Amino acid sequence: MTQPEYDPGPQIAHAASIDLGTPDLERSIRFFRDLLGMEVVDQVGGVAYLRAYQEFAHHSLVLTQQDEARVNSYGFRVKRKQDVELFHKRFQEQGVQAVELPAGHELGRGEAVRFLVPGSDHPFEFFHDIDKPLAEESIRSKVLSNSSRRRGLGVRRLDHINLQTSAGTVNEAEAWLQDSLGFKRREFARLPDAPDIILASWLSVTPQVHDVAIGVAAEEKTGQFHHVAFNVENFHDILTAADEIRDLDIAYGAGPGKHGIGQAMYLYVHDPGSGHRIELYSGGYLIFDPTWEALEWKLPELAYGQTWYGDVLDVGPGGSFLPTSPSAGLLP
Amino acid sequence: MTQPEYDPGPQIAHAASIDLGTPDLERSIRFFRDLLGMEVVDQVGGVAYLRAYQEFAHHSLVLTQQDEARVNSYGFRVKRKQDVELFHKRFQEQGVQAVELPAGHELGRGEAVRFLVPGSDHPFEFFHDIDKPLAEESIRSKVLSNSSRRRGLGVRRLDHINLQTSAGTVNEAEAWLQDSLGFKRREFARLPDAPDIILASWLSVTPQVHDVAIGVAAEEKTGQFHHVAFNVENFHDILTAADEIRDLDIAYGAGPGKHGIGQAMYLYVHDPGSGHRIELYSGGYLIFDPTWEALEWKLPELAYGQTWYGDVLDVGPGGSFLPTSPSAGLLP
Amino acid sequence: MTQPEYDPGPQIAHAASIDLGTPDLERSIRFFRDLLGMEVVDQVGGVAYLRAYQEFAHHSLVLTQQDEARVNSYGFRVKRKQDVELFHKRFQEQGVQAVELPAGHELGRGEAVRFLVPGSDHPFEFFHDIDKPLAEESIRSKVLSNSSRRRGLGVRRLDHINLQTSAGTVNEAEAWLQDSLGFKRREFARLPDAPDIILASWLSVTPQVHDVAIGVAAEEKTGQFHHVAFNVENFHDILTAADEIRDLDIAYGAGPGKHGIGQAMYLYVHDPGSGHRIELYSGGYLIFDPTWEALEWKLPELAYGQTWYGDVLDVGPGGSFLPTSPSAGLLP
């Protein structure tokens, strides 16, 4: 088709990876590989690279052996190779500090730009190029759209990340995610006692209700991590996961339950190697409407938004969720 | 964000509606409303407008009383209001015949452009504006992202349409959908005995594996309709639907089963008022990779593509599916 | 086979029916028929007789219009016709007061004997003969083992009843159910603070973990009713029921969740006509071992027994559940 010449500017494709620091790498690997069913694509020294059975990219999860269970980075894939540079240029124009990371900084990944989200200080890394290695033959699937066979509890892809920051910085960070990164606000709530402040906001660049959520931390801290969600195929996979995980010596968070916000089924557990909160997530609705306006949840319905049915989430002061881990600073 | 000025050109947002002609309107309404659980938003004379419980737009299904059970139109929503006109202009430049339809041609809908897909002759209608009426209070949901409560077998939105045309025209039509409408080919297969010809192709403008599929008809006819799919929340909803529909005097097509292509669960049944084939559809994977390359299914794995497990689809000569209904011509 | 002559004595076949008094009969009927999917087999004056789609007997649920939302009777079917009389004789020998009810006292039912469980005062009725009328042709199933088609939320049979009585009477009643009625204790717990007293006991004459449960009431009252459970086919039916019922103006109790005790999935709701607590119940394990010894749940695992995963049950003092309704006296 003879499209007119234009440059849409840099765009994010999807939330693509996370680097979790873990004081007990072997235990974390057993959790993600043997229980959740992910593939260890590579392991170099104290760093393991994993992906789920519907992911072709080299990894969506990096597990890094280190003393502190912090999140080292939140990775996003951009739509075109030049978008890494175009975003970097935008950050420089805005005075947002950023550093370039060479190809291979994460194994299998091309050049990336790392920066801290203004206000919330979460370390994001944007990249485009990433290898798509074949899985070992012993686990390859006959289904062309699977990189390996379904195994374990059936985790199939990274779904979204959930961030927290202080009440004093959440509005700035949430606005910047929209204005500078192109995220659209899909659903949100305000702090009941301080309605000028966002309690939580669910944002996406895809038709998912959220690729990223950001909300107020229970403590007045920036850079907090609430959870990373991995997608499973059906609500029933959540029930099976709850059944098996309850019977193991793994810290069980909450669930199964169904969110009103997003309409997905959830189970929250904690990686026994690091304590990071991990959500298993299934279903939900998709937004194809180009004129979608963000849905605002208010009291008293807000409780339905968090838990439509099932095991209720633990919430802290002002309805905020309890975070698990801090994030790293600008230098990786 | 200070985005440079540009015009991305007209874009389709999603497959949005279908107008099914039915010789027995009341029976069709009972099927879609009372059994599948859709809402009749409006009915004017012999035309009923329905939507599913996660749809806010005025309708995704039009049922038109008429002698012949043909498909009157396939509706797509475009991203911006001006895209209706921009697409129309593109069609004129290409010599593709098109007609303008005034606002209200379908109740609640704005201006539209109607044209026949070159080669396959399927009547598409592109529109942007559409009303979003509140449901009657008696069926409204407490969940903000539902226009009404889940009812019946739990149909929640139109998912995709599946078209067929002659072996002599399928390549032209499939290429035009990509080149002129912006669909991306996600998975496909060639005719085993004539590999220059597309057996079937699954295409999308969204991260769904397909918003539209097009394949070879068993007979050498253009404009054939295979099915329209409505989405349900979970695989188990497909089992429940099979259980209930098998026990009714409704023509049962095939399923439940899981496609290898797209990885979704399916059940094919026929609207008892019109005989049109309707798919209930759940799950599948989403494509967020901006560098996705279409997956090609070849023999012998192609059989897994059609049916990974479960009740096998009826296929005609050369592996083609059997169509159910013709489509209308250019004039609505 | 040449079996030696013997008389095994009277035996209960299963928990067969319940008569719920309701101040709003029409609303109760709408709940059980239109929402849960039961069949109204007969209605005579202010009394309606209902059954579920896998039940052939005339009814498993009687709804009686009356001012007080009490339980009028708990019905059990005995294995042979003469067992009604044999049980009656046993009660007379034990000094347990009982009255004979003529055939037709409940429509479609043969002669019955009514008595109060010693200690707990719950009014039980034992019968053997019961009509098995065909359903109306419009709802008959093609499946030979279904009396009608699956409809609504898919309730398929009465599963069990759950009773409560005062701490001072629970041991006597629970022992009598075993010694005089032949129930076997399958799982149980003692009051943590008074281990001589049964907190709750799950008993059965069938391979189900319980046909009847009896436990300590939060208040020092006898004859209390906690709930009657109706069985649905799969865990997922519980999720669907939760989704739909949460969105209606019906008092939602607790769930979905999975009991450790019995390993079944549960959802507790309240009949909007009467307020009686109704459990939707799915799955669980069966006991075929003739040497089974009752499993005792102790603190801290007892919490897992009540809720293995999911929405936690409301519990009162000493871990007792909160009852909903009283029961009638000896005279029906």
Place this chain on the structure above:
Amino acid sequence: MTQPEYDPGPQIAHAASIDLGTPDLERSIRFFRDLLGMEVVDQVGGVAYLRAYQEFAHHSLVLTQQDEARVNSYGFRVKRKQDVELFHKRFQEQGVQAVELPAGHELGRGEAVRFLVPGSDHPFEFFHDIDKPLAEESIRSKVLSNSSRRRGLGVRRLDHINLQTSAGTVNEAEAWLQDSLGFKRREFARLPDAPDIILASWLSVTPQVHDVAIGVAAEEKTGQFHHVAFNVENFHDILTAADEIRDLDIAYGAGPGKHGIGQAMYLYVHDPGSGHRIELYSGGYLIFDPTWEALEWKLPELAYGQTWYGDVLDVGPGGSFLPTSPSAGLLP
């Protein structure tokens, strides 16, 4: 309760175990332990003893290394210790050849009597005593009614066995199972072309629709084995099993589908070590009615009886199923 003195005669409690001969013991063990999730309780030389996670008895499956993939025995537990001897005496009176097997013939099992079913020649073994060893601590469950944690595809207990014999012997065998062993006929069909002959009969001593089924073999042979079924918790477990097994190099039989007969969900696969057909089985209805009369399936509904929905079973001449393996003779 003061029960009158009587002896009910010997009774079967349930279908308890099967001894499958396998030419590749290690491969069979990997299938049942690593894929289906069973526990290897003991292994002595070429004989492995396995049980599922809801079974406390020492084993329900014996895998015996041997050249021929035959079934060595079908084990049934009787209700009382003396029933082994009482059944033996009955067989002697009937002239049914039987041999005594000492305690420990199968590890963990008490004394047993082995005999061939008159007509069909299937080698049954009746026993009562069986050890209930604790599982290794590493796999023990917090749920009191589980001997170990749910693992793999979630097989939880042996459900039933399905036998075949020649058209000339099926009536005799089926009648003898009822008359001499106390099985009740629950559902059945006659050979369409020879209605004096039982096509298949589903029989039970428990409320299950069948603990044993027996039908006509495609070939005129006695002692044929069709399958042994293991129970999983929910229909969805069948879907997950189909998904995973389809992707492995394991002979896939048929399914998932739902039987009209018994109303359970099925998946048939073949143990890759021996080729024996294994059914994964979920749900179904229970029979508590003491006056139940066997349901007869006739053409054309019989097809619904075999497959209500889903992947259709392979059937041989006259609607018979295809067997997989022969059984051993009288001497074990």
